Amino acid sequence: xxxxxxxxxxxxxxxxxxxxxxxxxxxxxxxxxxxxxxxxxxxxxxxxxxxxxxxxxxxxxxxxxxxxxxxxxxxxxxxxxxxxxxxxxxxxxxxxxxxxxxxxxxxxxxxxxxxxxxxxxxxxxxx
Numbered sequence: 668x669x670x671x672x673x674x675x676x677x678x679x680x681x682x683x684x685x686x687x688x689x690x691x692x693x694x695x696x697x698x699x700x701x702x703x704x705x706x707x708x709x710x711x712x713x714x715x716x717x718x719x720x721x722x723x724x725x726x727x728x729x730x731x732x733x734x735x736x737x738x739x740x741x742x743x744x745x746x747x748x749x750x751x752x753x754x755x756x757x758x759x760x761x762x763x764x765x766x767x768x769x770x771x772x773x774x775x776x777x778x779x780x781x782x783x784x785x786x787x788x789x790x791x792x793x794x
Contacts, residue, residue, distance in 0.1 A: 746773020
């Protein structure tokens, strides 16, 4: 598995979604999506892109820790931003507890990914 390519592709999807939401907000004159838009761009696009660069430039080996970090980053980014959208914008009549848990669990998975990335950066050895 190519960690860098996977993260880069997912970050590109987040960038497109973030830019689309931004253009929608500008056209509609409504800023209801502002926090979701910001998190999609910062967490989804910038963080995943930065991790893609890390895996391309520095950490080019395959390991279980790196695999867990990559997939928790992707799942957590999707979970956090989708949960935030469901909870804050409320496009569907879902129970508040469900949307809140979706949001919290997604964010917690992303937090785990950041911790794993910290561990990777301090434990990898250059080849």
